[in-house]
Amino acid sequence: MAAEDRTAPVGVAIIGGGPAGLSAGLQLVRANRRIAILDSNRPRHSATLRSHGFLTRDGISPLELRRLGREEFEAYPSAITAQAVVREVLPLAAEEALAVGFPDGIGFRVRATGIRGAADETFVARRVLLAAGLTEELPALPMIRAYYGTALHSCVECDGFEKSDEPLALIGETTDVFSRALLISRFSSDLIVFTNGADTIRAEQEAQLAGIGVRVERRAIDDIVGEKAEMTGVRLADGEVIPRVGGFVRPRWHAPVEFLGELPIARDAWGLVSVDARGESSIRGVYAVGDIVPPGPQQLIIAAGNGARVAAKLNLDMIRGALGVGRVDD
Numbered sequence: 001m002a003a004e005d006r007t008a009p010v011g012v013a014i015i016g017g018g019p020a021g022l023s024a025g026l027q028l029v030r031a032n033r034r035i036a037i038l039d040s041n042r043p044r045h046s047a048t049l050r051s052h053g054f055l056t057r058d059g060i061s062p063l064e065l066r067r068l069g070r071e072e073f074e075a076y077p078s079a080i081t082a083q084a085v086v087r088e089v090l091p092l093a094a095e096e097a098l099a100v101g102f103p104d105g106i107g108f109r110v111r112a113t114g115i116r117g118a119a120d121e122t123f124v125a126r127r128v129l130l131a132a133g134l135t136e137e138l139p140a141l142p143m144i145r146a147y148y149g150t151a152l153h154s155c156v157e158c159d160g161f162e163k164s165d166e167p168l169a170l171i172g173e174t175t176d177v178f179s180r181a182l183l184i185s186r187f188s189s190d191l192i193v194f195t196n197g198a199d200t201i202r203a204e205q206e207a208q209l210a211g212i213g214v215r216v217e218r219r220a221i222d223d224i225v226g227e228k229a230e231m232t233g234v235r236l237a238d239g240e241v242i243p244r245v246g247g248f249v250r251p252r253w254h255a256p257v258e259f260l261g262e263l264p265i266a267r268d269a270w271g272l273v274s275v276d277a278r279g280e281s282s283i284r285g286v287y288a289v290g291d292i293v294p295p296g297p298q299q300l301i302i303a304a305g306n307g308a309r310v311a312a313k314l315n316l317d318m319i320r321g322a323l324g325v326g327r328v329d330d
């Protein structure tokens, strides 16, 4: 049963209802907090039909995992869910926060646009938890999306096992491609790394890869080719087609926090939201969890675990804030 009065202030507004946000939400309603999860329902892994490695749920569909999580959260009377895209997060003035009953004078107004016929929503929250995941930009190849999530994947730990002994491609234009190639080499000895013209693998790394039978192809790529839904190869700009049945791609990731507007939030060199050991960002009262924080995308179970860990810190922060005893022991 969901909380009925949607206008009363909430303890935490959680932006994003993936495993990180849902897990944090579950912990926080169980801490007797009134919690709103706002979700635009665009999970990054919706491209795939099965997700792997979540203990007790190996092979489950990503949407089913979310449905189960949402049901568990919504079973608590202080849980609120909103199908909505957050557009704006504004800090409250201290007097306004105190006036709505936030004892440490910290609070936020979160505005969201309803989706799929749902109403627009505004929540007044003591704390905000960013659990919005990442948006990803694949290498600019016309057909790559058609094979993403089926033949081509981005998470080696999630999908490597199913690719065992196949002729694989690793397509990536970033400097972490070398270590990804090492990981994939555990699954197939027939691996070609495509840098698409980027100079991201050093000569000694190329020699080390050659030592384990992995070839580096530095020529620019024209496109991914296939027959019907099956990927059959990688076509280079010079027209040569190198047969490959699938593999991995390294997208570039972006933290989707445009709703913070001009609020200055610290980011790391990859653009992910920097947080302290408790999960709090550089904006007091705004926490972040899951793929959106360094080191970036990992796995469902890690996002969920991170959500649970940060929820405990958030709860303690609100207790300490009410007592005026500071965020941490000095």
Ligand SMILES: Cc1cc2nc3c(=O)[nH]c(=O)nc-3n(C[C@H](O)[C@H](O)[C@H](O)COP(=O)(O)OP(=O)(O)OC[C@H]3O[C@@H](n4cnc5c(N)ncnc54)[C@H](O)[C@@H]3O)c2cc1C
Pocket: 015, 016, 017, 018, 019, 020, 021, 038, 039, 040, 041, 042, 043, 044, 045, 046, 047, 048, 050, 051, 052, 053, 054, 084, 085, 086, 087, 131, 132, 133, 134, 148, 149, 153, 154, 155, 158, 159, 256, 259, 289, 290, 291, 292, 297, 298, 299, 300, 301, 303
């Ligand atoms: C193709 C693919 C396959 C994968 N397969 C696996 C696998 O098999 N096993 C595994 O463990 N991991 C897998 N992963 C990784 C896994 O999906 C992520 O690590 C995990 O989903 C991260 O959880 P999260 O809660 O941080 O973010 P997400 O699950 O991405 O959830 C973020 C949510 O925030 C919402 N959101 C974003 N912006 C807003 C906004 N402004 N307002 C409201 N809501 C917003 C989004 O709609 C989304 O629902 C895969 C990833 C991809 C891309």
